[in-house]
Amino acid sequence: MTPSFRPLTQALTYAGALPFFLLLPPTLPVLAPVDALHGFLTYGAVIAAFMAGTLWGIVQGRDTAAIGHLIASNVLALAAWGTLLIEPGRGALAIQLAIFVALLASDYRLATAHLEKPWYWRLRTRVTALVCIAYGAKIILV
Template identity: 55%
Template sequence: MPIRKLTQGLTFAGALPFYLALLPVLDHDVRLKAFLTYGAIIAAFMAGTLWGLVQQISSDALKQRLLLVSNGVALAIWGSLLIESTGLALALQLLGFLVLLAEERGLARQGSEPQWYWIMRRRITALVSAAYVLAFLFLA
């Protein structure tokens, strides 16, 4: 299987647990915990992908910004798991995904990522963002 197709398949399959956590088959608190912990894992994973990209960029200023943003997002996402307010935790995680998307946009504009990857990132972030809106409605 070509890497592009595998990447796309795994990426979109990765959105499924967000939506599965919204299904009212389990207790509300279990679903909320599942949603937030999965969101934290995926956001931290996405923040970590910036580290690999940094090695391919020539601008030291951009490298520094990406490293700081990726670490900042990862720490904020971790903090979201410690917050008592469900709405604030969900909002912080959603913001993390959007910040990461903004950084990826800059990389796509510079040609550091293939165009198909940027299109996929926009689409998956839209799907994940929609799941967060639903989580605000049904879990917060």
């Protein structure tokens, strides 16, 4: 990524966290037919799978094999999908929250080995913290 993409990357990353907060209330007047819990869980599964895919891509670009990260990217993406197959509620939310923490931990292990863009790591940490706060609030509100 060239330095010129940094502001766009930051804006898109923060914008990606916004739906988690928009879906916190139990109902949304603007999206009346949408169940907020279902919307929250499906959006979380999509974003978790996307982040697992980026983990896969990062590992593919490395010269050294990182088998654990390859396996983790697949397991975490499948776990995100699995949360859509169980009863929607606190359990599914807690699993997704754990997935986001695990993705951050995997990224951290990769980042410490190859810290090419420290600004991205700070951004990634901040946004994951925001998402975790949204999950905590949603768990309380359910």
